Amino acid sequence: AQSVTQPDIHITVSEGASLELRCNYSYGATPYLFWYVQSPGQGLQLLLKYFSGDTLVQGIKGFEAEFKRSQSSFNLRKPSVHWSDAAEYFCAVGLFSGGYNKLIFGAGTRLAVHP
Amino acid sequence: GAVVSQHPSWVICKSGTSVKIECRSLDFQATTMFWYRQFPKQSLMLMATSNEGSKATYEQGVEKDKFLINHASLTLSTLTVTSAHPEDSSFYICSAAGLVAGEQFFGPGTRLTVL
Numbered sequence: 129a130q131s132v133t134q135p136d137i138h139i140t141v142s143e144g145a146s147l148e149l150r151c152n153y154s155y156g157a158t159p160y161l162f163w164y165v166q167s168p169g170q171g172l173q174l175l176l177k178y179f180s181g182d183t184l185v186q187g188i189k190g191f192e193a194e195f196k197r198s199q200s201s202f203n204l205r206k207p208s209v210h211w212s213d214a215a216e217y218f219c220a221v222g223l224f225s226g227g228y229n230k231l232i233f234g235a236g237t238r239l240a241v242h243p
Numbered sequence: 244g245a246v247v248s249q250h251p252s253w254v255i256c257k258s259g260t261s262v263k264i265e266c267r268s269l270d271f272q273a274t275t276m277f278w279y280r281q282f283p284k285q286s287l288m289l290m291a292t293s294n295e296g297s298k299a300t301y302e303q304g305v306e307k308d309k310f311l312i313n314h315a316s317l318t319l320s321t322l323t324v325t326s327a328h329p330e331d332s333s334f335y336i337c338s339a340a341g342l343v344a345g346e347q348f349f350g351p352g353t354r355l356t357v358l
Contacts, residue, residue: 160345171247171336172287172349179345218286222345229345231277231338233286 130155132221134234141209142242149204149237151219160222160229161202163193166236167215175217178202189213214241246270247339249350256327257358264322264353266337272317273339277347278310281334293320317341327357 133152141147153159160179164172176187183195193204202219217237222229246269256262266276275294279287293299293314301307309331311323320339324331334354338347 164349169351171351172338174346174348177346224345229340229347230289230292231287231347232289235286238284 130221130223130232132219132232132234134217134219134237136237137235138238138240140240140242143211144208147204147206147209147213147239149217149219149239151202151204151234152200153202153219153221154200155221155223158197160224161193161195162220162222162231163187163191163202163204164218164220165189165215166218172218175204209239209241211241211243214239245342245348247273247337247348247350249335249337249353251353252351253354253356255356255358258328259326261323261325262327262355264324264335264337264355266320266322266339266350268318268339268341268348271339271342273320274317274341275339276314276320277338277340278312278320278322279336279338281336281352283334287336290322324355327355329357331355332357 131154162177163175166172175191176185178185178195185193219234220231248267250265278290281287290305291299291301293312295314295317299312314320336352338349340347
């Protein structure tokens with residue numbers, strides 16, 4: 129069965145430090161992969177996506193992610209975290225089924241940023 | 244572009260009553276809309292998928308008669324929670340697809356509390 133695993137439920141980093149959020153997926157074919165951010169009171173915002181091509185994907189707000197097929201991973205990175213990055217981050221796999229793309233979400237990683 | 248709204252943003256109702264939640268794509272035509280449920284500090288679980296003018300497709304374990312979905316137009320889908328009970332209290336999020344291939348745009352969510 130298709131699934132997404134985010135091993136880290138909660139991560140705390142200092143402002144200015146680098147960040148890596150882990151995501152592993154289980155899917156038989158080449159997946160569509162997404163990272164979303166959810167801030168309190170706001171909807172999910174797409175940070176970046178991978179459909180095909182270059183395995184290093186650049187997103188908004190200085191985030192990037194790398195698709196590694198051999199490791200079934202799509203980890204999210206940022207070189208220098210800002211206090212405003214504190215939020216919940218979700219990795220998702222898009223599964224094409226019945227003519228549309230269903231999204232399967234990971235459990236999420238809550239990021240806290242220390243000043 | 245790609246704005247999705249939900250109304251209401253929060254609702255409190257008595258047990259046994261029905262509640263309707265609207266999801267609108269404001270600046271594009273959504274061929275498909277999705278409804279998710281999110282429990283506190285948990286991930287999004289897909290409840291159902293709806294296409295304009297056809298019956299919704301429900302995920303396994305989701306009660307069709309309790310969660311009625313109507314997709315009357317290319318910009319509006321509604322979720323009606325019938326005979327609501329306290330265990331239906333949750334955060335309900337919709338998304339819309341049709342603007343960018345493979346991508347969904349999310350509404351801000353509706354917090355339902357059933358007393």
